[in-house]
Amino acid sequence: xxxxxxxxxxxxxxxxxxxxxxxxxxxxxxxxxxxxxxxxxxxxxxxxxxxxxxxxxxxxxxxxxxxxxxxxxxxxxxxxxxxxxxxxxxxxxxxxxxxxxxxxxxxxxxxxxxxxxxxxxxxxxxxxxxxxxxxxxxxxxxxxxxxxxxxxxxxxxxxxxxxxxxxxxxxxxxxxxxxxxxxxxxxxxxxxxxxxxxxxxxxxxxxxxxxxxxxxxxxxxxxxxxxxxxxxxxxxxxxxxxxxxxxxxxxxxxxxxxxxxxxxxxxxxxxxxxxxxxxxxxxxxxxxxxxxxxxxxxxxxxxxxxxxxxxxxxxxxxxxxxxxxxxxxxxxxxxxxxxxxxxxxxxxxxxxxxxxxxxxxxxxxxxxxxxxxxxxxxxxxxxxxxxxxxxxxxxxxxxxxxxxxxxxxxxxxxxxxxxxxxxxxxxxxxxxxxxxxxxxxxxxxxxxxxxxxxxxxxxxxxxxxxxxxxxxxxxxxxxxxxxxxxxxxxxxxxxxxxxxxxxxxxxxxxxxxxxxxxxxxxxxxxxxxxxxxxxxxxxxxxxxxxxxxxxxxxxxxxxxxxxxxxxxxxxxxxxxxxxxxxxxxxxxxxxxxxxxxxxxxxxxxxxxxxxxxxxxxxxxxxxxxxxxxxxxxxxxxxxxxxxxxxxxxxxxxxxxxxxxxxxxxxxxxxxxxxxxxxxxxxxxxxxxxxxxx
Numbered sequence: 231x232x233x234x235x236x237x238x239x240x241x242x243x244x245x246x247x248x249x250x251x252x253x254x255x256x257x258x259x260x261x262x263x264x265x266x267x268x269x270x271x272x273x274x275x276x277x278x279x280x281x282x283x284x285x286x287x288x289x290x291x292x293x294x295x296x297x298x299x300x301x302x303x304x305x306x307x308x309x310x311x312x313x314x315x316x317x318x319x320x321x322x323x324x325x326x327x328x329x330x331x332x333x334x335x336x337x338x339x340x341x342x343x344x345x346x347x348x349x350x351x352x353x354x355x356x357x358x359x360x361x362x363x364x365x366x367x368x369x370x371x372x373x374x375x376x377x378x379x380x381x382x383x384x385x386x387x388x389x390x391x392x393x394x395x396x397x398x399x400x401x402x403x404x405x406x407x408x409x410x411x412x413x414x415x416x417x418x419x420x421x422x423x424x425x426x427x428x429x430x431x432x433x434x435x436x437x438x439x440x441x442x443x444x445x446x447x448x449x450x451x452x453x454x455x456x457x458x459x460x461x462x463x464x465x466x467x468x469x470x471x472x473x474x475x476x477x478x479x480x481x482x483x484x485x486x487x488x489x490x491x492x493x494x495x496x497x498x499x500x501x502x503x504x505x506x507x508x509x510x511x512x513x514x515x516x517x518x519x520x521x522x523x524x525x526x527x528x529x530x531x532x533x534x535x536x537x538x539x540x541x542x543x544x545x546x547x548x549x550x551x552x553x554x555x556x557x558x559x560x561x562x563x564x565x566x567x568x569x570x571x572x573x574x575x576x577x578x579x580x581x582x583x584x585x586x587x588x589x590x591x592x593x594x595x596x597x598x599x600x601x602x603x604x605x606x607x608x609x610x611x612x613x614x615x616x617x618x619x620x621x622x623x624x625x626x627x628x629x630x631x632x633x634x635x636x637x638x639x640x641x642x643x644x645x646x647x648x649x650x651x652x653x654x655x656x657x658x659x660x661x662x663x664x665x666x667x668x669x670x671x672x673x674x675x676x677x678x679x680x681x682x683x684x685x686x687x688x689x690x691x692x693x694x695x696x697x698x699x700x701x702x703x704x705x706x707x708x709x710x711x712x713x714x715x716x717x718x719x720x721x722x723x724x725x726x727x728x729x730x731x732x733x734x735x736x737x738x739x740x741x742x743x744x745x746x747x748x749x750x751x752x753x754x755x756x757x758x759x760x761x762x763x764x765x766x767x768x769x770x771x772x773x774x775x776x777x778x779x780x781x782x783x784x785x786x787x788x789x790x791x792x793x794x795x796x797x798x799x800x801x802x803x804x805x806x807x808x809x810x811x812x813x814x815x816x817x818x819x820x821x822x823x824x825x826x827x828x829x830x831x832x833x834x835x836x837x838x839x840x841x842x843x844x845x846x847x848x849x850x851x852x853x854x855x856x857x858x859x860x861x862x863x864x865x866x867x868x869x870x871x872x873x874x875x876x877x878x879x880x881x882x883x884x885x886x887x888x889x890x891x892x893x894x895x896x897x898x899x900x901x902x903x904x905x906x907x908x909x910x911x912x913x914x915x916x917x918x919x920x921x922x923x
């Protein structure tokens with residue numbers, strides 16, 4: 231039976247009230263439980279965060295920033311608003327290669343407590359500067375300077391330098407240079423630090439330093455838990471770099487070994503060894519087939535001292551070293567010095583390059599281009615935008631020009647150092663710690679623009695974390711390309727036995743004929759006979775290839791100053807000393823239509839004299855030859871007189887006249903056609919032939 235409506239409503243109200251009362255009871259119980267749970271969790275979280283921050287603070291106090299940072303970050307996951315933890319995390323980031331990531335942590339700490347640290351505004355300026363936010367950095371630095379209560383003038387000087395760096399940064403980023411910068415790739419770069427690339431002048435070989443696994447001894451350092459430095463080598467073949475290989479136990483020790491330079495011909499490697507102070511050693515290529523190197527030896531007391539010598543570079547002629555040192559008597563910090571090789575083969579007195587190059591700050595990592603006139607180096611002084619920047623200057627009128635900054639994005643607010651440039655001026659190599667790389671430090675290659683491509687060159691920004699670093703708008707500037715003053719010619723090839731075609735280890739001497747000075751004195755590689763010589767433009771060169779038991783080989787290269795970069799391949803075939811063997815003396819020069827020897831002939835005549843003195847039984851014929859221009863009788867007479875002039879020189883320098891014969895053949899024995907100027911030039915020559923032995 232259905233109840234009346236009013237009774238049903240009353241009953242419904244009673245049931246609802248009872249249910250609500252019951253719900254309220256359980257709700258209050260749940261509230262209490264939730265409150266207790268939340269308090270418990272907060273206590274646990276708080277304890278966890280405090281424990282992590284406590285461990286982090288201990289590491290921070292000991293200067294172990296890499297250890298402290300992940301602890302602060304883990305703690306901030308539990309307590310993200312903690313101002314002290316945000317501050318210390320930001321400082322830790324500033325102490326690592328990931329400086330850009332310091333900014334949001336310092337901003338949060340500053341917002342919560344602006345007075346958290348006396349240097350807060352300075353650190354904020356540093357974080358802004360690392361992110362290319364130079365205007366904001368200037369505001370922070372000025373605020374710090376304004377509020378500074380100390381009396382240390384060096385602190386104010388430091389702030390003023392930072393302000394100047396930011397002003398430079400604004401200028402450089404607004405007018406970026408036209409250079410394309412690329413990570414050299416994962417074949418070379420690993421997840422570990424890879425840096426200090428050095429290349430042979432023709433870019434066929436690259437050495438670099440790495441702290442990857444598999445190092446010699448497989449030891450790690452106490453400071454950062456990373457492997458000790460080892461030197462690796464890679465070869466450029468078929469358009470790409472080969473898998474790097476460890477240089478082995480002769481070069482690498484269980485401790486720090488870093489490559490800092492290679493001679494232009496790729497046969498002498500300079501190594502920084504972590505001795506008591508840090509010294510420079512050199513190793514020589516013994517066998518290019520198995521790639522065996524000699525045991526490294528110290529460069530001697532004039533170069534190495536009880537202070538630090540971290541970098542070096544050698545000129546193409548092997549006669550001058552540029553190196554850095556923090557020895558007393560410098561301009562401040564690391565300075566760049568030079569030393570010349572003495573007659574006994576040792577390195578002479580170290581001479582400071584002076585205050586045009588060196589500053590009160592660190593000046594390091596010199597690289598003298600194969601042209602012998604263009605010097606690159608890294609500096610914390612001069613007009614930098616932060617850290618080390620790369621600079622360039624030229625040697626003109628017996629002095630160095632004012633160094634110029636290579637500009638952004640080649641230079642950044644991070645340390646940019648150990649820059650090397652190929653002889654053709656097309657590629658620069660250096661290492662930098664950039665976000666988005668393969669490891670802590672990576673090797674980068676800079677594609678320098680050709681002169682005709684300056685307007686169209688692409689500016690590629692280095693990869694950074696987008697949320698931290700606001701992009702800088704790059705505009706193409708009509709600027710001077712990064713280039714050297716004097717282009718170079720690379721002469722390379724193989725020395726062979728003319729009969730067997732076996733490779734030979736021979737002495738190769740390059741002479742400036744005008745100055746009668748030896749420009750290079752090298753050996754072709756044992757096992758392969760390969761050689762590489764760098765010749766700056768603007769000189770007349772005589773090349774002599776010599777080996778005991780063989781006739782020397784002669785070449786002449788007259789390279790005008792206007793000649794651009796070029797590569798010349800020359801395989802030299804040496805003839806054994808035997809009756810009937812003959813060679814052309816390509817560096818014997820006469821005045822026009824005369825038989826007067828020019829002074830440029832001196833080096834070649836001395837080579838001939840040396841050969842005769844070393845082989846006292848040797849008898850030779852000196853012959854003169856002309857082209858077919860002019861009267862035949864006159865040509866015959868001229869060729870006879872020129873041959874006699876050479877014989878007279880040899881007799882005057884102690885060779886018995888009975889060992890010498892002169893003959894003139896005029897135009898009767900051409901080597902090439904007389905229909906072209908090139909052919910006629912080949913036919914105008916002086917030869918010698920062995921007639922008895």
